[in-house]
Each structure stands twice: as structure tokens, then as C-alpha cells.
Amino acid sequence: MNLDIAAKLMPDPWTMVAQLAATFVIYIMYRKYLHEPVQKYLDARAERMVKK
16 A cells, blocks of 8 residues: 655645636736725725714
8 A cells, every 4th residue: 555645745736836826817806906996995984984
């Protein structure tokens, strides 16, 4: 019975690269399309709360 524990512990390099690339793409999309509108909304909400 061959138990290669080291091979089971290390992830496949191509899978890891694909996951990192997908995470980077999601991050770029967030920064481009969501970050600024969300920041504007939160700033406006904080301003309204200070005025009350």
C-alpha cells in the first residue's frame, strides 16, 4: 500500500493558478464596477446620520 501523503497535501499547480486568476478577475471587476458606487452610498449614508 503506497501512501504518498505529500502528493495529497499539495494542490495541483494549474488549479491553484486558475483559482488565483479567477480571484484576481473578480477583484478587478469589483474595483471597476462596485467599489466607487458603494463608497458613495456609504459616504452619503454617514453624512445623513451625522445630520440627524
